[in-house]
Amino acid sequence: MARLILDGISKRFGEVQALAPLDLEIGSGQFVGVLGPSGCGKTTLLRCLAGLELPDTGRIRFGDRTVVDVEAGLREPPQRRGLGMVFQDLALWPHLTVFENVAYTLRARKDTVDLADRVHDALAKVRLPAHAARYPHQLSGGQQQRVAFARAVVDRPPVLLMDEPLSALDAALRVDLRAELTALTRSLGLTAVYVTHDQHEAMSMADRILVMQDGFVRQDGAPETVYQRPQTRFVADFIGRLNALDRPLSSVLPVTAGTGADTGAADTGAEGTVAGGATADVHARIDASTEVALTGSGVAGVRPEKVRLSANGREMVALPAEVELVGYLGDHYELRCRLELADQPWVVMSDTRVEVGERVLLHVAPDDLIVTER
Ligand SMILES: Nc1ncnc2c1ncn2[C@@H]1O[C@H](COP(=O)(O)OP(=O)(O)OP(=O)(O)O)[C@@H](O)[C@H]1O
Ligand SMILES: [Mg+2]
Structure with missing residues (x-):
């Protein structure tokens, strides 16, 4: 024993x-x-x-x-x-x-x-x-x-x-x-x-x-x-890389994407899903998790591998960004992107080459947002 x-x-x-x-x-x-x-x-x-x-x-x-x-x-x-x-x-x-x-x-x-x-x-x-x-x-x-x-x-x-x-x-x-x-x-x-x-x-x-x-x-x-x-x-x-958010997501929320066909959100329930279509749903859940963002807790960010350059059929938040740096790593490209909500550039993976200076939309599913206590 x-x-x-x-x-x-x-x-x-x-x-x-x-x-x-x-x-x-x-x-x-x-x-x-x-x-x-x-x-x-x-x-x-x-x-x-x-x-x-x-x-x-x-x-x-x-x-x-x-x-x-x-x-x-x-x-x-x-x-x-x-x-x-x-x-x-x-x-x-x-x-x-x-x-x-x-x-x-x-x-x-x-x-x-x-x-x-x-x-x-x-x-x-x-x-x-x-x-x-x-x-x-x-x-x-x-x-x-x-x-x-x-x-x-x-x-x-x-x-x-x-x-x-x-x-x-x-x-x-x-x-x-x-x-x-x-x-x-x-x-x-x-x-x-x-x-x-x-x-x-x-x-x-x-x-x-x-x-x-x-x-x-x-x-x-x-x-x-x-x-x-x-x-x-x-x-x-400490555990892994974090694309940190330094300002509340709700400030850019109007940009959302999604077909509503893949309701990955519907089965989470935990954050209190609100009826009224994909957009309203995403708003409701992000509002719930970001309302304390400025007091030091709330949405901390997202893991690099969860950020996509396209909406991928899921309902997602889309954040405008500019590509600052592109590195080819053999199996994928690693991009550094500058966005308004973050003090530090985000790390994003891409299957295809993107040019430095290009404007892109970074898509994140609400479920993938990392919400911390402090
Ligand atoms: N024998 C000792 N006398 C005085 N201070 C000590 C002693 N052993 C550890 N400390 C202190 O206690 C704290 C914790 O040390 P510890 O060795 O447990 O850290 P650690 O997490 O193993 O670090 P590392 O990753 O560098 O090995 C440190 O501030 C260290 O300086
Ligand atoms: Mg040690």
Whole structure:
């Protein structure tokens, strides 16, 4: 049973509140990505879980076992918590072979029954069975990270903690290893907490994402939810690109397009669909979501891939813009467009070449507008 429960965990270093009091429950077998800018408290959270840092307040339970209870003075040491760890700076021993590096924790614990089989089994899982006799300096960076992973899982811990394990590797290798680590973690049935500041890494690997800022968890949800329905402007900006709106959409609303045939809006309901044809409907829903736009919450913007250069049969808002820059990326063109409602240019994708200086209409479906709380 590898459910993790955190209850009021907090940590302060001098003036810095590295971790605000946090309640969190991570289900058995879940793969949680912890994402946020530098200094937001990701490593502190992981170190508290690992037992490398004592929180100032709160309790941590692994399944039915309490591993930390600050008020009761209870603190289980890292080696007794049943954790595997892969940290960016948790280097392999340079003077030990790959085999001995993986065997190290088992030997330290005098847990040596079937040692050779278990080490070879772990190395086979990371596709390095033939490298057992090599030394770390005889391996590539990616191979070293795979050995670190084998070392972390050799004694079958129920929980695996990873802190930026791929950040020292080059971009192409990171993408390969992402998939490999995810598949391995899932095939071993581990509960995983994976810290990164790379949003693509977090979204592609995890089935749940925590976005942190200044020691707080700002959003906790499935990758799709965090990306498509960010709750705050910070999360919207941090996860993916946002074409931000700085002035209320209602100021240009009269321009709408749509045939009414494809009523993608009718099934949303949530914003309170109003009868009276496509145009009135779009107006009603945009008015509802933008009425607080100038007070700091409301429509924050739209993801670049949701902006279209034509109406596409759906009812949409059309925003006039001027093309400032065109880049050809092979599978599409990327445009930078200047529009009245936004301080920064929007990024728009196009299948065909558009000339710099051209006036275009940028179409956005109301359902694709990102509405945040603040
Ligand atoms: N041992 C420490 N002593 C003093 N301050 C610390 C200590 N560890 C962390 N901090 C501070 O706590 C805050 C959170 O640090 P943490 O290492 O958790 O950030 P992070 O999200 O992992 O950042 P990064 O992405 O750069 O690794 C930072 O302001 C950091 O300077
Ligand atoms: Mg860190």
